Amino acid sequence: MGISLSPTYFEAAVVKEGDKSKALLSPPEISKRILFPHAHLGPALKDWIGEFKDSVEISKVYIGPHDPAPQINSFFSSLSDQQNSSHAAFLTTLGFESWLEVNHHLSKLHTLLERDLVFGVSERTNARGEVTVEPSDEDIDFLISKLNLNGIKYVAIGFLHSDLNPSNELRLKEKLTAQGFKVWISSEINETSIASQITKDEKERFLQTFLAAQSSFLIQDSVKKLEEHFPSIEFIQVHRPFYARGMRILKNQCLLYAGVDGLYLISSDRASSIELSPKLWAPIEKNFFSTLEFSTSQSNFDSGPMSFGRSTQVTPFDLLYALKLLGDVPGVNDKIHERSLPRIQDVLRAEAKPLGINDDELSKLLLGQLQASWLTELIHNNVGNEVLVAGPLSSAIFKLLKSSLSPLKLKRVENWNDLSSLTVLESD
């Protein structure tokens, strides 16, 4: 089983072991999927598994974040706010303590990276892979005392040129692990992550290592609760989006995964997926011309769609729902609040009035912008000959993109819930 954590929902899928290579085009014999609010993860999962427990035995559960850009994942932020203890720490080559922050705008996301929990280690490997400075035992002991003082248990280590020679990272990992710390090192991140391609330089490597430690730290409570509910199942934390892993995407094909919280473009030649903009949960906002558009800001906090009883601003997801384009999406329709439709319509009416149009006209205008924006991104990203549209919202997104002047050959993957888009079995 794979469980994908997204801001509002857990998304879980079960695939039969051994069907790892047939994921997309040949549905495995047994596969199931469910979406439910993360507040009730344990009991809901138990009920769901109960439905098929006579025919399927769950042996392993892989659990990790859904968002391909977890550094701006509001789910992490919300979990982070709930945690009373400290964050994960990041240990790096002395003199480069701010390297992550400077390169990834993490200073704006202080809920993820605490500057006080980044420690420099006196060590160095040169560009030929030769260790020029080894971390001393005294330094390591001092470091351990600092970590203990801060109540840290989850640690990421990123040393320069560890891809050429990991010995300094391995030495520190060994010492820290012996002291009971959970440790991730950047030289192993490509092996432990479910990434389709290897990260090339230290900027991406350090970020992924830190996020691995941080996401594991943040979901530890959820995992603990799950372990209590399912004592016989092994839970394995993963830290990369894995919804497309194992899907068979041909060279001239792209996969557009229409998830509940975003549209992700995935191809075999890219290291990571691209989320189409505007995001599915982007709020509408006033622009320079005092008219309306969906926000394209990357750093906006997405509080979620109005349909789920969140926020007060209409999102693309709400628009699809209000225009009855969403269709029948198992696991989603029953989560939509009954009273949300009139509320969405009220907001659209109020926003349309100053523009001198009615709510229907505003809805069509916004829908047209979405359609054109998403198609433009697909065209810019050289999606090849064929775009496979899969995922829970594939019906709505397929209709929307197909009905225009699209030059793209779109193909909808039918019965998305029969597909093991979480083909975590392949990681073995």
Next chain:
Amino acid sequence: MKSALDASHLHQFFHKLFTHLDRVSLSAPSGEILYSKGLSSIDHFTLPQAGSVANQFFNLGHGDLAITNDPYSGSAELWSPTLIMGLQLKTSSKASRTRSVHQSFLLSYRKTLMPFVSAKDNIDSEGLRIPPTPLGQISKPQTETIDAITSHPQAPKQLRSAIEDGLAELEKVSQTLPLLLKIWEVDLTKGTTKPYLKASEDSLKELIADLTSEEKKFSLEIEPGEVIRLKLSVKNDRVLFDFLGTTAGSRIFQTLPVTHGACAEALIKVLNAKQVPVNSGTLSCIEVLAPKGCLVNADYPKPSNLTHLDGYYIFCDFLLKSLQQMTRRVQYASSGTSRCAISLQFSCGQIFYDSVPPGSGGTKEASGANGESLWWKRSGSPSIESIEKKFPLMYEASTLRGNSYGSGLNPGGLGVAKSIRLLEPATVYWNNLKIEKKPEGADGGKAALNGEILVVHPSGEKVKLIDQGEMRLEKNTLINLLGPGGGGFSSDPKV
């Protein structure tokens, strides 16, 4: 309201059309700017201006190409070549049901290469200057011309690949543009673009109406005898930047399109306007008067290197501080203005460049950003591992410079500091302004630290690199680039 809705739609179209390009403009041969976007306000006017100048020489038809990097022919930095392509689109207005006509446009696209820091007394000594030069057709670029340009002894090493990449991008735009026009259901006839430019102008004018109409005067002495004088006034919702009385430059030589762009950007910042489209509509709200030959309207063959390193930051900061006196909408403390840029030339011929981003000033609403300039969009630092694999040097630190910020209720951002150890002898080149004044705080906030370049010789002797020059350095020399911070805003009650 329909005009605003249509204008908004067209702006979204332009924004999406060029979302993957960072320095690009679309203009009409008449000079009308439909869209311009860049890494800084330097690009606002210089991109379409480079297109206009090239078109004056070569009358660019559909698919015709030209190249220039000459600041005195409308371009910007010498190290950033601008490629220009003529476009002819078959357009017909749905609204008026007119017959389709062919309409001409100019697409300008700028590639950013690694600067070479130098202190020369004329532009032709600074590097290869490419006046507007035809490059053939997009379907068949003139390889002989490209060979001739890229094999010039002053040409940067990456120039050929930059041109090839740029041409590929232009070809892609020309191929997808007709399709995207259909998808977005827009046309680029006068009947569409004119109301768009008018709506842009009207929206900015609404914001300008908040500025005081009182005329105000400001001045800034950059170096002894090098003075910018500015008279600001608002008439008919247009802002007049009058630089009468500004002296000729002694080290700063800024072209008029660069000055114009900086004025526009500072105004946008002070009005706190979001997503302002840069086009002839919004830019018509700004009038710039600058006597020919003064330092903000320089003439060929004045050198341009320092202007595009530190001079431009200082000018923008001055404009922002001046404009703040016209409104209470947004208040900024000063941002760091020095990049502490150096070039290193190794004996094997390899040339390396590095600089450090400054911290930005605190504002009434928020703290300043760390290692982030207000005036230049950051594209991320290059990977240290990649640099060390390529050049004979080793970084000993690349980190935020502690205490470089100005304190305050909303403190300024930290500058970045880098320490680079030479593993082989090299010559270092630098070109800085002698700015004594630190990045100032505002409303009681404290000033930040200035930028500094320090060389520590293997003997332990420390030398501060000031002004301009070049110096031979031995193996094991340490170079410290210490980026300036941003000033703090408002006094901190805890202090």
